Amino acid sequence: MLRPKRNQRIAEFSFSRNYSNAILLGLVFACGLAVIWPHSLLAAAAYPGLWAFSYLVIYAGTCRYCVYYGKKCPIPLEGSCVHHFFEKKEAPFGCRQLFWATVAYGFRVILPVIFIFKYQMAGWGTLYFSILTLFWIIHLRFTGCPNCINVQCPLNPEHH
Numbered sequence: 264m265l266r267p268k269r270n271q272r273i274a275e276f277s278f279s280r281n282y283s284n285a286i287l288l289g290l291v292f293a294c295g296l297a298v299i300w301p302h303s304l305l306a307a308a309a310y311p312g313l314w315a316f317s318y319l320v321i322y323a324g325t326c327r328y329c330v331y332y333g334k335k336c337p338i339p340l341e342g343s344c345v346h347h348f349f350e351k352k353e354a355p356f357g358c359r360q361l362f363w364a365t366v367a368y369g370f371r372v373i374l375p376v377i378f379i380f381k382y383q384m385a386g387w388g389t390l391y392f393s394i395l396t397l398f399w400i401i402h403l404r405f406t407g408c409p410n411c412i413n414v415q416c417p418l419n420p421e422h423h
């Protein structure tokens with residue numbers, strides 16, 4: 264149910280294969296900054312730092328275990344950059360790796376989510392959560408997982 268149907272098997276995702284994820288993730292970042300910035304310059308300054316830290320978390324906990332280590336994967340700056348920071352781990356990829364990916368995305372969204380609820384920003388909140396949801400639908404159902412060759416991942420169409 265959670266896993267999509269297989270589409271293609273893409274060994275390395277060129278920009279033409281993952282540009283929609285790049286645009287949507289960029290919009291998630293920009294929209295989050297627009298939410299925070301009018302309320303706290305300090306938090307707005309910390310926000311890019313949290314994003315940078317989230318990449319270290321996902322590199323260490325997830326990407327170094329992935330077959331896309333050192334290659335362009337469905338998400339920009341992840342598989343294509345991990346080798347600059349961590350050695351590859353020859354160990355299985357499973358729920359633990361998805362847990363650390365979830366933690367990493369938590370760091371990316373925590374400040375905008377806090378500000379949206381604290382300042383009851385209904386319009387910005389709707390926009391932010393819509394972009395975030397669209398990003399995940401596109402990634403999980405269309406551009407990413409259906410074409411991914413990391414069959415050890417619990418979300419991969421061929422995982423068993």
Ligand code: SF4
Pocket residue numbers: 329337403407408411412413416417418419420
């Ligand atoms: S199946 Fe999806 S979540 Fe899992 S590694 Fe591939 S693209 Fe990432």
